[in-house]
Amino acid sequence: MSCNHTADSAGQPVSPSGCSRRNFLVSVAGGLSIGFFLPDGGRMLEAATAPATEAQLNAWVRIGTDGKITLLFGGCEMGQGSMSGLSQILAEELMVDWNQLTIRPADADAKISYTTGGSSAVSRRYLPLRTAAATARELLVAAAMLTTGDTARGNYSAKSGVITRKDPVTGALQSWNYGSLALQAATPQAQALLPAVIPLTPPDQFRLIGKPLARPDIPPKTNGSALYGIDVFLPGMVFAVIKHCPTIGGTLALTPATPSGAIAVVPCFTPADRGAIAKNSFNAVAVVADNTWKAKKIAQGLKVQWALPASTASVDSASLVTLAKQLLETGQPIVAEPASAAPDPATLKTVLGSSAKSLEATFTVPHLAHATMEVLNCSVRPTHTAGVLTGLEIWAPTQSAMSVVATANVVAPSLTPAQITVHTTFLGGGLGRKIEQDYISQAVQIAVAVGRPVKLTWMREEDFGHDQYRPMAVIRVRAGLNATGGITAWWYRNVSPSILQQRGRAGLDSQAIEGSVRLPYTRAMSLTEWVPLPSGIPVGFWRSVGASINAFAVESMIDMLAIAAGRDPFVFRASLVSDPRYLDLLAAADAASSWRKTLPSNRAWGMAVAESFGTLVCEVIEISAPTAGAVVIHRVAAVVDCGTVINPDSVEAQIQGAIIHGLTAALWGEMKFVNGVASQGNFNRYRMMRLNETPTITVKVMTSANPPTGIGEPGVPPSAPALANAYSRLKKTRVTSLPLFPGTSMSGL
Amino acid sequence: MYTLNVNGVTYQANVTDAETPLLWVLRDVLGLTGTKYGCGIEVCGACTVLIDGQVEHSCVFDVSSAVGKKIVTIEGLSATNSHPVQKAWIQCQVPQCGYCQSGMIMATEGARRAGHHGNEILPELKNVCVCGTYERIRRAVKTL
Incomplete structure (x- = not known):
């Protein structure tokens, strides 16, 4: 009907x-x-x-x-x-x-x-x-x-x-x-x-x-009435939750018997290599019951024997930072520039040594969780003819429906792709996490095993604990200034786990260097290097990916150089830029943040500009710090050039949201691993910005006849360095490590 | 079996565990999926409903305690979006992914029923929105 x-x-x-x-x-x-x-x-x-x-x-x-x-x-x-x-x-x-x-x-x-x-x-x-x-x-x-x-x-x-x-x-x-x-x-x-x-x-x-x-x-x-994946409700449906081995890289030693009250316990394998997790290894069990809560309660009490990895050093945040700092000195870097354009390090050292001023800073950023509001979930209805599996119908909050077909086909190789139907629901946030296929594969495995419609829901603790995280990074930037404030040399070295190498692609990781190579600033010579950090922690695409990391280091160093040159950050940047798009953007941001010229002495402002996905964004932030260990963000003025605008209201919304996303991560975001186990399991230990902490945000959209460029992500990269630059000025101490306030908890409602 | 009054309709909810949170009864047993699971520990607010007019977080509210009370979920405001809070949300184009908005709207309605209007509602809104729609929530709330 x-x-x-x-x-x-x-x-x-x-x-x-x-x-x-x-x-x-x-x-x-x-x-x-x-x-x-x-x-x-x-x-x-x-x-x-x-x-x-x-x-x-x-x-x-x-x-x-x-x-x-x-x-x-x-x-x-x-x-x-x-x-x-x-x-x-x-x-x-x-x-x-x-x-x-x-x-x-x-x-x-x-x-x-x-x-x-x-x-x-x-x-x-x-x-x-x-x-x-x-x-x-x-x-x-x-x-x-x-x-x-x-x-x-x-x-x-x-x-x-x-x-x-x-x-x-x-x-x-x-x-x-x-x-x-x-x-x-x-x-x-x-x-x-x-x-x-x-x-x-x-x-x-x-x-x-x-x-x-x-x-x-x-x-x-x-x-x-909006249908998210988690809302799919099929006749005769049963409900599953997942229980992973808490230690990343651990595997199932023995499938537990089905406890009383449960419909089934299904061992689940993982569809792809990710860090310490090996493709096809059984690293989780699903508990199936007649409602999600019951499945969760049974899973909580279920004793599972796991085979734990011999070493978890590669899945431990402190060990990884130590290793990254060693690799900063001793690692074999991959150069991002074409060989013809890359100066050799000896020349760079000489130029830096003979510059009027020479600066160096090492920046550290942590792993981040995606924390989408809608946890990972997937619903699957298997169909059978004469007892044989003849079809799969899948409802998924997915960023990649075609990947879902392929993933399901691996679990059910007897089917042709035409026998697999995938309906994409609304996503309660994706942020890059819902490109991945682990939760999809699990749901198909469960449905095939129990032979009836099933909805798999990851409880929040599993969602935080078994993410594919934004990589951590340790980045050293060395830069020299001449007597007139020009950049004589720029030497950028990023040590970080590779998203693409975890997906089988060798060599330079384009994601790792995103936002660090084609900078708008004139530099007499520049070298951009990346050293892959061997890591067992699964890493993945987090809103704005590499630009979320590199913009922090680049724009912090530019701010340091402006201070060293005794110049206003706007004036300093404009003096180094020739691209008219950037110059127009800076002029518009200057005008949009005229309030910064009359701030009271207990307040400070900072700015940053970054290009990602073809879009330029400049953000200017005003803060104060009335108490130790906290900051109040009063306002943000953002200016965006995203080419032809399709819907200006949507552009404003995306920039507003991306700023809050970026600031939240810069203030509090950190996923810490200790001996292979994720430490933050829920929002109480992974703080998100709330309404009362949200600054006033103004967004100016540049008029442009250029083709449209991206808008979902580009508001994120400038927010962390703009905040850090403001905080550094307020406290007169350079922020080199994010988050600003690690270990913060979030109170209940 | 628990008898529940949700949005003025009487339901017989077939659950055995008295401690089952109302959230999962609404979603998995009654099929009222507008109320969302976010954290399960009363931190994010995605599961906000009104119980006897009060803001409650259904992820930690036992089904047995809800018997005999009037439960209002997002579905109970207006299916046609004619409720003032819904209208303000649409007018100001608040939702992005929208997943937290059922809870945000119910928290707003709870504040209104407690006698708050306009900007007085803002301190009552502690729910988490990962998309960061707060600026537009402020615009919407001003009109209420």
Whole structure:
């Protein structure tokens, strides 16, 4: 059964009524809606492929004969707004109104699914999606041409889901709504009429791109109806929790018997090598029961025999910092610059020694947890024919639906990929953690073992304790100044565990050096080196990845140089920059933070600028420290240049959120390992910023005609160095280690 | 079996353990999944509901203690988003990932029922939002 759309007099779809909580179509104000594949009594409410009454004009656009316009979304929505942003781009060129749409997350499909990461959802799809939607629009025009026999494109226009033809002689108007043209538009005859070059809308005629449109995913998030992975609820479902070996690298010695009250205990293997954890090793057991709480209680009391690794030195924070400091001196570095551009260390030493001023600092940052609000989870329904597994249907809060298909196929190799269906739900935060496949593999393993629908939920303690953490790093920066404040030499050496080497890629890790090589500052010579730190701690992609680490060291050193040169941080930076984008950004940030010139003496300000994912962000922060061991962040002025803006309201939201994310980590974020075990198991020991601690944040977005660049992550990197620079000025002592306040707890509500 | 009054509807909840937190009864037994699991230790607030009008954290509230009381969850405000707090949240485009927002909205509604208005509500909002939507929560709360 499907909720029926009705058409109003203009032929436009209107909101469905009478959909129950478990139905699929989330209706929002004005007709714009999001349709999810949701289970209902074991049946799917919408067909996986376009029904005969709907024409699929390309991978993203479907037009129903009833006028329903469906845009398919191939990524994931985890708060960053790209479900809305990509739809704005499609709707712009399709010439439909924002309230005429149904947006539907696509099932995993190589034609449309992509991995959501690297702040790339919009920037990589801006032109492809405009072209696809414009092509669909031209197919609808072609369908009208086939109806009239008039193929002169100039006689037709498209607006609000209607094609209109104006007779060149009589001026008479004829119009068709898209629905009535849909089937004809999908024919080869319509294809044959497509122009050789598909015309795109000139930016000065944009109706939707650049407008602060209301996001369609927000209304379901204010009434409890939004479907996150953790909310999937299937008929006959059982509930599982996971219990990993607490020591990273430990494995299951013996599968425990199923305790009373439990449905099953299932040993689980890990799908990939990560540090001390070996691919295919059984490092966890799942406990299955008839509700999550019961499963958790049973798992808590379950005695499991683990085989522990002989040494845990590589999974111990203190040991790793000691080793990293040794490698800073003795390690074999990999040079990031091309060999032709890299000075040799002996020359650098000589130049540094003969510079008017020479500075050196060693910076340390810790491992960080992702701590997404929605813990890792995944639901799986196995189907059987004559007792044999013949299909898997998976609901996952995942950043990579295609990876989920591959992961499930490894667990169930008897299936073809076509027998594995993956529905991407909303994500209660992703932050890079939900690219990984460990929780997906476990859920499939459990479902195959118990032979019935199952939801796996990681309890918060497992989520913190078995993350793939933002790497720690120890970074030494040496820099020289000449008498006029120019940089004579810059020597940057980063020692850190490698995300990519843990994923089997040898050599220079592009993630590790992100944000440290192509700096905007003129330096007479520069050398950027990376030394991989052998580490057993699983590391992964954390919002802004390497830039979150390197911006702290780079921008702290630039601030130190400004102080050494006796220059204002804005003036000093501007003197070293020639790129007009940076100069404009700095000038705008200078203007946006004029308050900094009249601060009382017990307050200080700091700034930092960083480029990541093609986007430039400058942040200026005002702080005070009324008591020892604490800081009050009063305000942040941010300026962002992200090229063409799709939705300015979303850009503001992402920068606001990224600043809070970055500041939280800089103040308190640290995951400590002792003898192979993660020390922080819940939010009480992993402090997050609360509303009363949140500064006022202003965001200025630069006007730009450049293509759009990333927005989900770039607000993070400047926040830690801007805070550290402010704190260093306030305390007159350089901050070289994050977090500012380690070991802080968070109180209960 | 526990008899619960949730959003004005009487439910028979089939659980045996009297200490089962209300959160898991709402989610896994009654299928009311708008109330979220975040920490399980009453620190983050994602599981906030109203019980007899008071803000409670359902992750640490025993099901047996909820019998005979009036429980209101996010689903009980308004399915059509007509409640003033929901309207303010949409107007100010507050949610990002949205996962904490059920709890944030219920905490706000609890503060309103305790007689707070506008900025007086802010000190009552200690829930955690990892997306960092606090600035927009401030804007939304001002109008309430």
